[in-house]
Every structure is written in C-alpha cells, then in structure tokens.
Amino acid sequence: MAKKPPPPSEDEIQRALAGEALPGDDQLDRRLRPESFGDFVGQDDLKRNLQLYIQAARARKEPLDHVLLSGPPGLGKTTLAGIIAREMGAGFRSTSGPALERPADLVGLLTGLEPGDVLFIDEIHRIGTVVEEYLYSAMDDFKIDVVIDKGPGARAIKIDLKPFTLVAATTREGLLTGPFRSRFGIPEKLAYYGPEDLVRIVRRSAGILGIEVDDAGAMELARRARGTPRVANRFLKRVRDVAEVRRAGTVTAEIAGEGLAMLGVDERGLDRMDRQILDALRKHGGGPIGLKTIAVTVGEEEDTIEEVYEPFLIQGGYVQKTPKGRRLGPAGYQVLGVKPPKEEPGLF
Ligand SMILES: Nc1ncnc2c1ncn2[C@@H]1O[C@H](COP(=O)(O)OP(=O)(O)O)[C@@H](O)[C@H]1O
Ligand SMILES: [Mg+2]
Incomplete structure (x- = not known):
C-alpha cells in the first residue's frame, strides 16, 4: 500500500494555491486529467489549431511538428501533451528540463524513441545550454552528433533518430533563446480560464x-x-x-x-502570498521597485514570484510591470484600500 504523504507545509499550500503541483498531490491531477480534446474545457482557439494540425499530420502519415506550450502553472500544459500523443496515436515519453543535465541524458532518451513518438519535456526553460544545442539537430533533421572518447582519439559520429515530435512546456517562454523558440513549428500560449x-x-x-x-x-x-x-x-x-x-x-x-x-483565499481569489506581495509594494510607496526587493520583503524566491504569482496579479491589474520595476496597479490599490497617487493622470 502506498504510504500516506506527510501533510503539506504552509509553503507548499501557498504554492499549490497558486497553481503549482505538490509532489504528494499530483495523484489528484492525474485522476482529473482530461484524456481527449472533447474533455478538455475551454482554450477553444488553441484546441482548434492543434486538432487541425494533428489531422493534417495524420493524413500525411508524418509526425506532428514540434509544439511549444507556454503559460502559467496549472492551465493544462501537461494535460495537452498527453492528449496530443493520444490523438496522434503515438507513444508518449516524458521528462523535464532539470532532469536533462548532461547531453548523455538526452542522447539516451532520443535514441530510445520509436517512430512518431511524442517526447514531452516539461520546464524546457530549465534545460542546460549544451543539451539545448544537441536538441537543435535532433529537432531539425532527426540526427545527433555524438562525440566518442576524449583527447586525440575523439571522433564525432552521427546517429540517426526516428522521426518524433517534441512537445515542450514552459512557464517562462521569455527565457528561451530565439533559435530555440523558432524550432517549434506550433507555438501555443495558454490563457487563464474564465x-x-x-x-x-x-x-x-x-x-x-x-x-x-x-x-x-x-x-x-x-x-x-x-x-x-x-x-x-x-x-x-x-x-x-x-x-x-x-x-x-x-x-x-x-x-x-x-x-x-x-485557506486564506479572499473574495477575489487572492491568497496570503498575493497579499504579501501587494503589501510589499505598498510599503515601498506603491513602487516601482525591483523583483529582488519584493522577493526579500516577502521571503520568497524571485523565480517563484515571477512564474507563479505575478502573471495573475498582472493580468488582474493588481500589479504593473514597468521598465523601472513593479508597481501597484489600480486593482492593487483597491484591495489595499489605499488611494492611488495623483500624479498618474490617465491611468486610473
Ligand atoms: N482545460 C481543462 N479542462 C479540464 N481540466 C483541466 C484543464 N486544464 C487543466 N485541467 C486540470 O488541471 C490540472 C492541472 O493541469 P496540468 O496539465 O497539469 O497543468 P500544467 O501542466 O499547465 O501545470 C489537471 O489535472 C486537470 O485536471
Ligand atoms: Mg505540468
């Protein structure tokens, strides 16, 4: 019998509320995960595009173009990767950026693929630079150059791969290099749900x-x-x-x-960390202040704030991102019950 996981810590609860998956809790995700486009609610444009591309690829008996799914945590990227494989009638292999540290990790995975397989790489923005470059030729023409031996005896051999589809997911599309991003024939963004x-x-x-x-x-x-x-x-x-x-x-x-x-979730769906972030901005005169200052003030990592909390705060008008840093938005002032400063005509 599976051991019951320990109760989540306060920190883990915060992250789960913001959409991140908890290690012991992904059973729930799996149980509730839609298995077909028919079950996948919303994101109509994205679904229509993907279904069309899949239909065309199947008719040509070719693997689907490489897909990049970007958007905040919890919106259905992993779910879609599975659906794509199923609708293509393809095998599904899954890994993540942080797990691909050395080129050898990637080579083993790629050479093990069957024709048409979907290779899902989660958190693709966390992949190592060297590994990323290996992936280029694999994505472009299903070949990889592997260097055998070190020193004077070293030689490169080309390995042919079976045609496959890379489906990559990221919460931070902006961190991908241009050359990498351009290799995905099907880039799709997931939006927050109404x-x-x-x-x-x-x-x-x-x-x-x-x-x-x-x-x-x-x-x-x-x-x-x-x-x-x-x-x-x-x-x-x-x-x-x-x-x-x-x-x-x-x-x-x-x-x-x-x-x-x-759970500490208020009327608008803001949780404790959201409110702490708004409070940090208020303490600094409404901003603009740097992400680092916010991170230090609320005691959370910059990455987590930027990937998990900020997208929702920004899209709801609670926080604004400006070239000079973050500042409170109109909705943020409203939550805090503070009047916005006068010197910003036209904004409020
Ligand atoms: N469009 C959707 N329709 C129904 N359930 C969804 C949808 N998108 C996500 N979910 C649910 O939310 C959970 C998280 O989705 P997931 O694909 O793991 O998100 P991500 O990989 O983007 O973090 C899934 O288990 C699924 O139950
Ligand atoms: Mg996921």
Missing part, C-alpha cells in the same frame, strides 16, 4: 470525485480560482472536507466560502 469554463471544470471534477456541488457553490469556487483549473480542483477537494465536517451533503456557496476562508 469563470464559466472553470464552473464546467469544477462540475466535471465533482462528477469524477463523487462530490455534490450546487450552482452557487461551483460558481464560488470558479470565481476565486485565479483562472486556473488546478486551483479550482484543489479548492473542490478542500471544501469537500468542510462539507463533510458540517455534515452537509452538498457544497453550497456558504460551504465553499467557509473552506476558502480557511
């Missing part, structure tokens, strides 16, 4: 998990899930516990509200 799509996702997940949710309860979870399916699913799982303790058979808006309050 409340209606999230309601559908909550309903779907509730059905799978056998949880009863009424309309207002589903809407409450959807509205506060910061546009992120993974967050909506986590909320659902948590408020089910509240419903059980209250001996309520159904997750209502009231039960949902109580559960979310326990």
